[in-house]
Amino acid sequence: MTIIASTWLCLMLALAAYAWFAYRTPYVLPILAAAAALAMYVPTGTPRLTAPPAGHYEVLGADIVVDLYIDALLKPEGGEAMLYRLPYSTAQANALQAAKDGGNGVRAEVGTDGGVAYDGDPPVTDTEDKHAEQPQLNVGG
Incomplete structure (x- = not known):
């Protein structure tokens, strides 16, 4: 929320500066427009x-x-989450999907070369035998 409020304040100050200095320097508007877009x-x-x-x-x-990109919302340790558009590769997509299928959270490690390795906990499995449930009420025959 503070980012949006700060952005609004900066835009208002920029527009006020343009209104004040517009008659002196006509090149201010393109610079402020680029800053506002950013x-x-x-x-x-x-x-x-x-x-x-x-x-x-x-x-x-x-x-x-598939075959275009991977959008990933990444949260660093002790920071704010950011949305990144990562390059697509079949190996990266398969690793990410396998980590997501675990269902217990996905972690990513970004290397200095920009490569991403995904890791997740394996799915929870139970070794106890399953027994068929008996119906509470039998209707008919």
Whole structure:
């Protein structure tokens, strides 16, 4: 929420500065328009096109678009979650899907070369034998 409020404040200050200095310097508007576009791009939830910094992340959500890209919401240890658009590869998509299928949380490790390794806990399995349940009420014959 503070990002949106800060963005709004910056835009209002920029527009006030343009209104004040417009008659003196006509090149201020294109600079402020570019700054406003960048300021609105950051907090709107559009994925980052840059690679995430190296480190350990928790994957809060992911969308795999086959043969195009992987959008992943990554939360670093002790930081805010960010949406990144990662390059697609069959191996990456399979590793992410296998980690998601575990159902116990997905972790990602981003290397210094930008490669991502996904890991998750295996699915919970129970060794106890299953018994067929008996119906509470038998109707008919």
